[in-house]
Amino acid sequence: MTKPGSTDIRLRLAGIRKSFGATRALGNVSLAIAPGEVHALIGENGAGKSTLMKILSGAHAADAGTMELGGTPYLPENPHDARLKGVAMIYQELNLALHLSAQENILLGAESARLGWVDRRASRARARAALEQLGHASLDLDRRAGEFSIAEQQIIEIARALLIQPQVLIMDEPTSSLTRADTEKLFATIGRLRSAGVSVIYISHFLEECRRIADRYTVLKDGETVGGGEMKEASLDHLVTLMTGREVKDLYPRTPRAPGRVLLEAKAAASAPRLRQATLQVRAGEIFGLAGLIGAGRTDLLRALFGLDALDAGEVCILDAASHPARPRDRWAQGVGFLSENRKEEGLMLNQSIADNLTLAKLGAYGRFGWVHGARQRAAARRWIGELRVKCRDAAQPIGQLSGGNQQKVALARLLEHPARIFLLDEPTRGIDVGSKAQIYQLVSELAAAGKAVVVVSSYLPELLGLCDTIGVMCRGELAATRPRAEWDEASLLRVATGSV
Amino acid sequence: MPPLKKLLAKAGPFLGLLLVIALFSIPAETREFFLTYNNFKIIFTQTVLVAIGALGMTLIIVSGGIDLSVGSIIALTSVVGALLIQHGWGPVPVLLTVVAAGGLIGLLNGAAIAGLRMTPFIITLGTLGVARGAAKWLADNQTVNYDTSPINGWMTTADPFSRALPAGVWVALGLAILTALLLRNTVFGRHIFALGSNEATARLCGIPTARLKVSIYALAGCFFGLAGLFQLSRLRQGDPTVAVGLELDIIAAVIIGGASLNGGVGTVLGSMIGALIMSVLRNGSQQMGWPTYFQEIIIGLVIIVAVFLDRLRQGKAAA
Numbered sequence: 001m002t003k004p005g006s007t008d009i010r011l012r013l014a015g016i017r018k019s020f021g022a023t024r025a026l027g028n029v030s031l032a033i034a035p036g037e038v039h040a041l042i043g044e045n046g047a048g049k050s051t052l053m054k055i056l057s058g059a060h061a062a063d064a065g066t067m068e069l070g071g072t073p074y075l076p077e078n079p080h081d082a083r084l085k086g087v088a089m090i091y092q093e094l095n096l097a098l099h100l101s102a103q104e105n106i107l108l109g110a111e112s113a114r115l116g117w118v119d120r121r122a123s124r125a126r127a128r129a130a131l132e133q134l135g136h137a138s139l140d141l142d143r144r145a146g147e148f149s150i151a152e153q154q155i156i157e158i159a160r161a162l163l164i165q166p167q168v169l170i171m172d173e174p175t176s177s178l179t180r181a182d183t184e185k186l187f188a189t190i191g192r193l194r195s196a197g198v199s200v201i202y203i204s205h206f207l208e209e210c211r212r213i214a215d216r217y218t219v220l221k222d223g224e225t226v227g228g229g230e231m232k233e234a235s236l237d238h239l240v241t242l243m244t245g246r247e248v249k250d251l252y253p254r255t256p257r258a259p260g261r262v263l264l265e266a267k268a269a270a271s272a273p274r275l276r277q278a279t280l281q282v283r284a285g286e287i288f289g290l291a292g293l294i295g296a297g298r299t300d301l302l303r304a305l306f307g308l309d310a311l312d313a314g315e316v317c318i319l320d321a322a323s324h325p326a327r328p329r330d331r332w333a334q335g336v337g338f339l340s341e342n343r344k345e346e347g348l349m350l351n352q353s354i355a356d357n358l359t360l361a362k363l364g365a366y367g368r369f370g371w372v373h374g375a376r377q378r379a380a381a382r383r384w385i386g387e388l389r390v391k392c393r394d395a396a397q398p399i400g401q402l403s404g405g406n407q408q409k410v411a412l413a414r415l416l417e418h419p420a421r422i423f424l425l426d427e428p429t430r431g432i433d434v435g436s437k438a439q440i441y442q443l444v445s446e447l448a449a450a451g452k453a454v455v456v457v458s459s460y461l462p463e464l465l466g467l468c469d470t471i472g473v474m475c476r477g478e479l480a481a482t483r484p485r486a487e488w489d490e491a492s493l494l495r496v497a498t499g500s501v
Numbered sequence: 502m503p504p505l506k507k508l509l510a511k512a513g514p515f516l517g518l519l520l521v522i523a524l525f526s527i528p529a530e531t532r533e534f535f536l537t538y539n540n541f542k543i544i545f546t547q548t549v550l551v552a553i554g555a556l557g558m559t560l561i562i563v564s565g566g567i568d569l570s571v572g573s574i575i576a577l578t579s580v581v582g583a584l585l586i587q588h589g590w591g592p593v594p595v596l597l598t599v600v601a602a603g604g605l606i607g608l609l610n611g612a613a614i615a616g617l618r619m620t621p622f623i624i625t626l627g628t629l630g631v632a633r634g635a636a637k638w639l640a641d642n643q644t645v646n647y648d649t650s651p652i653n654g655w656m657t658t659a660d661p662f663s664r665a666l667p668a669g670v671w672v673a674l675g676l677a678i679l680t681a682l683l684l685r686n687t688v689f690g691r692h693i694f695a696l697g698s699n700e701a702t703a704r705l706c707g708i709p710t711a712r713l714k715v716s717i718y719a720l721a722g723c724f725f726g727l728a729g730l731f732q733l734s735r736l737r738q739g740d741p742t743v744a745v746g747l748e749l750d751i752i753a754a755v756i757i758g759g760a761s762l763n764g765g766v767g768t769v770l771g772s773m774i775g776a777l778i779m780s781v782l783r784n785g786s787q788q789m790g791w792p793t794y795f796q797e798i799i800i801g802l803v804i805i806v807a808v809f810l811d812r813l814r815q816g817k818a819a820a
Contacts, residue, residue, distance in 0.1 A: 308704065308705065327707070328705060328707040329709060330707075338705060346699070346701040348702060349694075349698035349699040349765065351698055360695055360703070360706040363692070370688045370689060371687055372688055
């Protein structure tokens with residue numbers, strides 16, 4: 001393996017800066033990668049990883065800084081140009097045409113053709129060669145992409161990237177939707193690529209994975225390179241400290257709280273296809289965290305608690321309320337509020353105003369006999385805009401124009417305005433800036449102090465450990481273990497989440 | 502946004518209407534008669550059907566849906582009305598029954614869309630055929646004639662040169678005001694916007710989306726039934742082959758008025774202006790002596806230009 005500074009550098013970035021309007025996404029980023037090196041890029045959400053990768057893959061242009069590929073200046077005009085120059089990217093969301101065959105997907109945009117006529121034999125040979133390089137020569141090239149498992153689909157994506165013999169391959173969160181066994185296979189594939197001299201930039205939230213697979217690492221924080229070096233010399237704690245840049249306890253305020261009566265209870269709740277079994281109790285004044293890998297059934301549990309998905313078995317009880325019927329409108333009436341993990345697709349009406357979004361769950365309350373007074377809606381919205389310091393023009397501004405953090409504050413304000421006594425929060429800080437994050441932690445903690453029951457789902461373990469009183473871990477659709485926070489650490493949470501207890 | 506730009510954004514369809522009116526006020530062929538009160542009385546009367554249909558269609562399109570069966574519903578309900586008059590029913594029972602018949606078909610549309618979870622396009626495309634066939638069946642494949650009925654007078658005035666407007670125009674105007682208030686200021690109306698803007702959010706916020714869809718299509722069906730009655734009033738006979746393709750005029754009026762086929766956007770005022778723009782174009786073209794195929798081409802182009810301008814306007818407003 002080669003150290004930076006030596007002559008043998010495949011890709012070198014220096015002093016990269018990028019701003020979007022007034023928002024600085026990247027302040028000063030440097031990175032150097034050798035041939036055949038797996039380089040982990042680590043950082044919190046919003047640290048600038050995706051912006052950096054978009055610059056590398058040609059989707060954005062940097063404002064300042066230099067990029068060199070193989071010793072010559074590298075200035076991709078667009079993602080296609082970047083690919084031709086030898087930098088390929090595999091996105092977290094797979095980009096396959098599910099109705100086309102594996103072969104057609106691998107060759108998409110690079111078909112072997114003569115006068116527009118696809119040369120099937122040459123195509124097949126090239127697709128086969130790419131798969132062989134990955135050690136998956138037996139993959140059925142004629143099957144439709146949609147019929148493969150997620151892991152196999154990822155292989156097809158990687159094969160597509162390999163088709164043009166890339167020098168640098170960027171993988172963004174490649175294991176987020178993989179099982180443990182498939183992750184192992186992916187690591188074997190990455191090992192093969194490394195031996196073939198391909199430089200791999202590996203982006204992941206799973207620090208343990210990064211430590212296993214990467215040779216070197218770079219940590220980004222708030223758009224700047226804050227650290228980097230040999231992976232085998234870095235401890236997990238060191239990486240986390242670099243990423244967060246502060247003691248974990250500073251970020252998570254702890255209000256004095258005394259758990260009271262059980263407000264929410266689930267007894268062996270199950271909901272096909274993903275929630276197999278969950279039993280939990282959440283008390284007034286308690287923050288209950290739900291950990292687990294993506295797809296472990298955390299969101300499904302919240303949806304079942306809220307009545308968005310029907311229960312197949314078991315029971316959900318809300319204090320002082322009948323168990324049935326259990327549709328979302330009944331839950332709101334019982335004082336339960338739900339914050340979706342998916343702001344854009346589910347949580348908010350992007351082309352409607354802040355006021356309309358904030359008041360949607362109780363429109364009848366802003367007038368009588370089915371009449372809605374717009375002025376009262378806007379007054380309610382203005383109150384929360386002030387209280388939560390939402391940055392916006394006015395209450396009538398379409399919510400799609402706000403930043404993610406401000407959108408999330410409005411989505412949360414819907415629950416506060418209702419008002420709810422049980423808060424079901426699915427990934428409440430996903431994709432929002434650090435300032436809004438701290439504010440949401442403060443708010444959640446105040447809610448608990450005020451005697452509300454809060455359930456928080458998060459993929460970010462330090463957040464759960466910092467914020468919650470009790471943490472339950474889900475694995476393969478079951479709530480596998482529930483313990484007080486003091487009895488958990490990141491390693492034990494991960495062990496239960498991955499089923500490796 | 503500067504006030505002038507804001508005004509332009511709000512008044513877009515209205516300016517379009519003024520432009521179309523101005524266009525026909527200039528040529529020598531039409532200058533004499535076009536801008537007279539009597540001509541506008543004709544235009545208003547000709548707009549009634551599309552306007553009442555567009556009220557129902559606005560509710561549906563804002564909710565993110567579409568209804569292709571309007572023309573057939575109008576034909577069916579006008580045949581039903583004619584048959585009832587034949588059987589000696591008075592105007593008020595006929596009115597109520599015809600509106601209820603339209604509402605029932607809408608209810609079935611809504612129930613199928615919500616219950617079978619199928620797209621409105623497919624369901625109402627089916628209803629388009631079913632209702633048209635039912636109309637021909639009921640009418641025995643011919644027009645349904647009757648002696649006379651007070652309903653015949655609802656689309657005309659006793660003295661054609663009087664300044665009074667026919668009842669149908671007042672009904673359309675009154676309903677437009679009520680529908681605008683319903684859409685803007687009631688829980689039902691705001692829920693329609695929520696459904697059209699993001700159905701998942703609506704569900705999450707406890708809005709009974711299935712029931713809401715059924716109510717929307719049923720209410721819109723009532724409007725279509727009423728349009729059928731005015732169709733009957735205009736023709737003075739029940740004709741099962743009438744109003745073929747009228748749903749497209751109605752959808753065009755709503756779209757020209759600024760509604761989005763993606764749902765969540767649209768106003769009653771816009772739709773009414775859209776309906777007027779189409780009537781003015783027809784009326785003006787006739788007076789210019791242009792053949793009908795030429796009118797069709799013009800109206801087709803106007804739809805495309807109107808929606809394109811609207812998108813430009815919105816794009817600028819957002820920036």
